[in-house]
Amino acid sequence: MINVRHLSKHYTSGIVNKRLTRAVDGVNLSVPKGSVFGLTGESGCGKTTLAMLILRLVEPTAGSITIDGKDITRLGKRALNRLRPDYQIIWQNPDTSLSPRLPLKDSIMEPLRYYARVRRKDEAAILSRCCKMAELPESLLGRYPHEVSGGENQRAVITRLLTLRPTLLIADEPTSSLDVLVQAQILELLKRIQKQLAFTMLFISHDLQAIGFMCDRVAVMRNGKIIESGACGQVLSAPRTPYCRELVDNAFRPWRFAS
Numbered sequence: 187m188i189n190v191r192h193l194s195k196h197y198t199s200g201i202v203n204k205r206l207t208r209a210v211d212g213v214n215l216s217v218p219k220g221s222v223f224g225l226t227g228e229s230g231c232g233k234t235t236l237a238m239l240i241l242r243l244v245e246p247t248a249g250s251i252t253i254d255g256k257d258i259t260r261l262g263k264r265a266l267n268r269l270r271p272d273y274q275i276i277w278q279n280p281d282t283s284l285s286p287r288l289p290l291k292d293s294i295m296e297p298l299r300y301y302a303r304v305r306r307k308d309e310a311a312i313l314s315r316c317c318k319m320a321e322l323p324e325s326l327l328g329r330y331p332h333e334v335s336g337g338e339n340q341r342a343v344i345t346r347l348l349t350l351r352p353t354l355l356i357a358d359e360p361t362s363s364l365d366v367l368v369q370a371q372i373l374e375l376l377k378r379i380q381k382q383l384a385f386t387m388l389f390i391s392h393d394l395q396a397i398g399f400m401c402d403r404v405a406v407m408r409n410g411k412i413i414e415s416g417a418c419g420q421v422l423s424a425p426r427t428p429y430c431r432e433l434v435d436n437a438f439r440p441w442r443f444a445s
């Protein structure tokens with residue numbers, strides 16, 4: 187579904203001493219339709235920039251991105267806007283994804299109304315169905331984000347994207363702001379709805395255990411480049427590069443406590 191070719195994003199910062207950051211540097215990537223593709227690597231390696239490039243939330247310095255056969259780097263604003271509801275993203279922190287001034291229900295319904303995808307009289311049934319899928323109790327819909335837990339806010343974010351029935355979901359560290367128990371519940375939820383609706387998912391995480399649980403394939407980034415990719419089981423059980431071996435060793439090494 188996604189085909190990324192020679193994609194780069196370079197940032198220049200500083201006024202006197204200009205510094206070039208190659209956030210994404212010549213990346214090639216293919217994500218099959220309906221699969222869950224993991225993207226991992228240490229902080230600052232370029233994962234979020236790659237996600238933002240794929241959704242064209244930032245403009246590339248070079249390269250092309252094709253989604254479902256459309257080169258989205260060449261689309262005009264209007265054509266891109268028509269596709270926006272199909273390509274959704276979940277960010278790390280649900281608190282910043284929801285308006286603090288709106289009850290959950292209004293935040294959830296906003297994109298559906300904006301894109302006018304359904305008739306007004308069908309909205310309540312859609313809301314109810316999506317709440318059920320995301321396991322968000324409807325009794326919370328009148329509350330504001332600060333009146334519910336982080337996990338419930340993330341469920342509201344998931345309910346909102348479900349109303350649009352996306353064909354592509356990018357989940358950028360969707361559980362890293364949540365406590366461990368809630369993390370597991372949200373991962374299980376994402377896995378279940380992905381299976382049910384069969385959308386393509388790009389799952390970004392530092393957590394290799396989460397990657398192992400969620401993904402069919404995985405790519406490891408370092409300094410803006412993909413240094414290893416393949417079937418998730420193969421990369422996590424027999425990484426080829428010394429860098430990936432170290433990442434895997436650290437991720438699965440049991441904690442040792444001082445006696």
Ligand SMILES: Nc1ncnc2c1ncn2[C@@H]1O[C@H](COP(=O)(O)OP(=O)(O)OP(=O)(O)O)[C@@H](O)[C@H]1O
Pocket residue numbers: 197198199207208209227228229230231232233234235236
């Ligand atoms: N707008 C920007 N201007 C300048 N540099 C940027 C900008 N956005 C990101 N960068 C730099 O690009 C590099 C990649 O950043 P990015 O956020 O994509 O990394 P990441 O792998 O997602 O990190 P994390 O896991 O911590 O979220 C970093 O060195 C970052 O400082």
